[in-house]
Amino acid sequence: MDAMTLIAVASIVTAGFTTSIGCMMPAVGEGRAVSSALTSLAQQPDASATITRTLFVGLAMIESTAIYCFVVSMILIFANPFWNHVISQAAGK
Template sequence: MDNLGLIGIASILGSALSIGLGAIGPAIGEGLGLANALRAIAQQPDKANTITRTLFVGMAFIESTAIYAFIVSIILIFANPFWNHFLNQGGG
């Protein structure tokens, strides 16, 4: 297999690992956050608005981690600098 094929395979595998592993942490964090928020609302129903507002802000911060993993994955597939280097070097 030539270098261009190896770069393509490494890009796809790196992208898959990036989005796969990068989504596990936020998913677990969001699940735990939601479970604890529901538990807190069940214990203190009068504070539901404050708890919900804080929950949504926390969820936005947690979700940004998954978005960063998605961006890295997209960069590895579509804007890989190694891919362009080998194409220019090979004359293709």
């Protein structure tokens, strides 16, 4: 297996793991955050505005983690900097 094939396989596998774990874990975090917010709203309905605002900010931050993982996986698949390095090393030989 040459270097290009090895880098391609490693990039695709890494992108798959990044996307799968990067989507599962934020989904679990969002579920737990919503569950805690609903429990808090049931116990203190007077604080609903504060709880809801804080919930939405927290959900946005959790979701940004999933978006970053998606961006990293797309970079590994379509704009991999390691391929350019290997091509330049092969041209120098």
